[in-house]
Amino acid sequence: MNLDRTNLDPTTEAQPFLQTVELTKRYEDGTLALDRVSFEVGPGRIYAMLGGNGAGKTTTLNLFLGFIEPTSGEALIDGIATHVDPLRAKERIAYVSENVALYPHFTALQNLDFFVRLGGRNDLDREQLSAALDRVGLERQAHGKRLKGFSKGMRQKCALAIAILKDAPAILLDEPTSGLDPKAGMEFTQLLGELRDEGKAILMSTHDIFRAKQIADRVGIMDRGRLVAERQQAELEGEDLEALYVRYMAGPSAEVACSA
Amino acid sequence: MLRVLIEKEWKSVLLSPKFALTFAVTTVLILLSVGIGLREYRVFESQQVAAQRLLAEEHLEQTSWNDLSSRVFRPADPLQIFVGGVHNDIGRLARISSRQAALLEQSIYSDDSILAVFRTFDLSLVVQAVLSLFAILFTYDAINGEREAGTLRLVLSSAVPRARFVFAKFVGTWLALAVPLTLPVLLGLLAVVLAEVPLDGSHWLRLGLFLLASGLYFTVFMAFGIAVSALTRRASTSFLVLLVSWVLLVLVIPRVGLLVAVHRVPVPTVAELESQKAGFETRLRSDYRRKLEGTWVARQREMASLDEAEQEAYEDANLWRWLEQDDAARQQLDTELARHSARLDEDLRHRKAEQERLAFSLSRLSPASAYRLVSMRLAGTGVDLKNRYEAAARDYQRTFASYVEESSGGGSGMMVRRRGGGHTGSFMGAQEPLDLSGMPAFQAPRADVTGIAEVPQDLGLLAVEILACFAVGYVGFLRYDVR
Missing domain, CATH: 1.10.287 (Helix Hairpins)
Known part of the structure; x- marks a missing residue:
């Protein structure tokens, strides 16, 4: 299947910060998880990878994070191949996982302090940490509480605060809105918009077509390890993204069923 | 960055609910073991004083060289408070006469058999059995637990070299566990000092080496826990592996070693x-x-x-x-x-x-054995304790026999001598008490620093095991799939 890439404006992606070039990953058991995937995310842009389970979204993120090595091709962060120099590449990113996992016996502030210092920022005081938590909407009384009682939305906010404080030029998000209630999802989307406006290159994997359409500058639809379609925000205005997604996910018959 | 990671590790351990519980249990056990050891030491000492007084009284009434006998006592050693070893199982005194061979008799268990029900409970046992379990309890999920919780992904999404992470894991956990655990040990030592147990330079040196051995032994299990955790995907798997390994290392291998030796080299009863x-x-x-x-x-x-x-x-x-x-x-x-x-x-x-x-x-394939052996050797309560005392008692028996021979005039043992005077008769049954002022005193052998020459072997073995476990954990983590 050829990549369905319509009306892309190359000038907007002139200097990609995150980039995959013919990225391929075949696991030892023979499974082809990624098949020659190429896309780019520039500064101040949000790229949403849409796809079902096993589409290759998390594998792509794992390759950016240097957790696995590509079989061929490369994942580049600011021009640095992640499998060649993963540490230097990771200095330029922040990551928010699907099920935000922080240390449950630490308070929100202690978690923030640890991960931010781990990211190389030792210059932040308690007030600045608190301010970041304020910004992501975590109530003041929760700042000093241990995380073990936090909801997923609250943990998500902490993770985003970490990403903000790390002040990395790029942010990777794995299913960031899954499991969030509509209000939390909306607040989260709003924050992502703010970060984009600050010039961050944001790559997110998601099942959430609604949020992807709402926030992403570009959407890539992935299916069984391949990037099968790409659309820019402007193009999505006139196109039914859901129908497009379903068509690539389950074939044309599903699209008809969906329209009916 | 290393400092940040180490700080996180020890904070994680100290803030975990299981730390408070295990720290409390360990503190109670350590102080209890020292308390029991101290009490036994005092009882041993007072029994010996009483027995010596009784012997002195018996000697005052002794009138015949032919019937003269004595008893030598194995004195209490302050280090038996911390490492009982075989000390309670072997005899405390040897009977000496000019003709009889001397053997140690009357163990503390023969007097107070109730003590034998629970056998020795000392600091070395607490370290060997309890602290090694605690080391496992705090490390079995060091790596795979973080993977399962998802924190490993988040940590390694920063520019953290894996080698530094695993090193910090090791150092941070060690600091969080070993340092607080020294507190009850120091309290135990303070109790011993306040009880005015005589400790000289040799005792302190041996005690220091014993604590070093304890630290190394604890570290072996900690490094082992981290290594197994870095080789398995699930914390439940590593816990099971470690528990089975603990049973093998602490309970089975030492005894199997003994059984094999008994089978291969039979010794007549x-x-x-x-x-x-x-x-x-x-x-x-x-x-x-x-x-x-x-x-x-x-x-x-x-x-x-x-x-x-x-x-x-x-x-x-x-x-x-x-x-x-x-x-x-x-x-x-x-x-x-x-x-x-x-x-x-x-x-x-x-x-x-x-x-x-x-x-x-x-x-010695088991670190538990190496630790037990080195502890007993340092405390002087190992298997050689009985041999050492019996050899000294045999030597003394010869000296005693010579003394009796000389004092009785070299005759048939029927000579009697007046207090402060020369030979006065050669018949049995004279009622004059003997002058025993010149009787040689028994010099109890000491387990001093000379015994330490063999100690580096076991300390070295423990150190090598730590390095081996750390190397396995290190390499395992470098190859670890964090997904």
Whole structure:
């Protein structure tokens, strides 16, 4: 299947910060998880990878994070191949996982302090940490509480605060809105918009077509390890993204069923 | 970054609910063990003082060199408070007479058999069994637990070198566990010092090395826990592996080592040895009697052709020579018996030593054995304690016998001497008390720093095991799939 890439404006992606070039990953058991995937995310842009389970979204993120090595091709962060120099590449990113996992016996502030210092920022005081938590909407009384009682939305906010404080030029998000209630999802989307406006290159994997359409500058639809379609925000205005997604996910018959 | 990671590790341990619980349990156990050790030490000491007083009184009433006997006591050693070893199982005194061999008798368990029900409970046992379990409890999920919780992904999404992460894991966990655990140990030491237990430089040195060995042993299990955690995907798997390993290392291997050694190098029991000696003696005496009878028959035959007067004259002329011949034969018999007995004893000692060597070499496969052995050696309460005291008691027995011989005038042991005076008679039953002011004192052998020469072997073994476990954990984590 050829990549369905319509009306892309190359000038907007002139200097990609995150980039995959013919990225391929075949696991030892023979499974082809990624098949020659190429896309780019520039500064101040949000790229949403849409796809079902096993589409290759998390594998792509794992390759950016240097957790696995590509079989061929490369994942580049600011021009640095992640499998060649993963540490230097990771200095330029922040990551928010699907099920935000922080240390449950630490308070929100202690978690923030640890991960931010781990990211190389030792210059932040308690007030600045608190301010970041304020910004992501975590109530003041929760700042000093241990995380073990936090909801997923609250943990998500902490993770985003970490990403903000790390002040990395790029942010990777794995299913960031899954499991969030509509209000939390909306607040989260709003924050992502703010970060984009600050010039961050944001790559997110998601099942959430609604949020992807709402926030992403570009959407890539992935299916069984391949990037099968790409659309820019402007193009999505006139196109039914859901129908497009379903068509690539389950074939044309599903699209008809969906329209009916 | 390393500091940040180490700080996180020790904070994680200290803030975890299981730390408060285990710290409380460990503190109670350590202080309890020192308390029990201290009490036993005091009881041992006071029993010895009372027994020595009784002996002194007995000596005051002693009137016959022939009946003179003494007892030597194995004094309490301050380090038995921390490492009981075989100290409670072997005898506390040896009876000494000018003719008898000395053997240690009356163990503390023979007096207070209730103590034997729970056997020794000391600091080394707490470290060997309890702290090693705690080390596992805090490390079994060091790596795979973070993977399962998802924090490993988040940590490694930063520019954190894996080598630094695993090193920080090791150091941070060690600091969080080892440092707080020294607190109850120091409190225990303080209790011992406040109880005015006499500790000299040698004791402190050996105590320091014992604590070093304890730290190394604890670290072995901690490094082992991290290594297994870095080789498995699930915390439940690593916990099971570690628990089974703990049972093998602490409970099974040391005993299997002993069983194999007992099977490979059989050592005769005391009863078997005595039976061998008795059998040999019976044979030899029977031969001796037969020869003696033959000799007398030959002598009678020599005189057969003589008349009665000539026979009497012949007997008078030869009797002394015959008695000397018979005495020489008897002495030869005694020498042969003694030589045989010594040979069997020597063989027994060799076999025992060989069995011990094999047993300890095999059981050293387990760090628990290496730790136990080095602790007992440092405390002087190892298996050689009995041999050391019995050898000293045997030496003393010879000195004592010489003293009795000299003091009694070298006679048949029937001489008596007045207090402060010379020999006054040679008959039994004189009622004058003996002057025992010149009686040599028993010098108890000490497990001092000379015993430490063998210690580096076990300390080195523990250190190598730490390095090996750390290397396995390190390499395992470098290859670890964090997904």
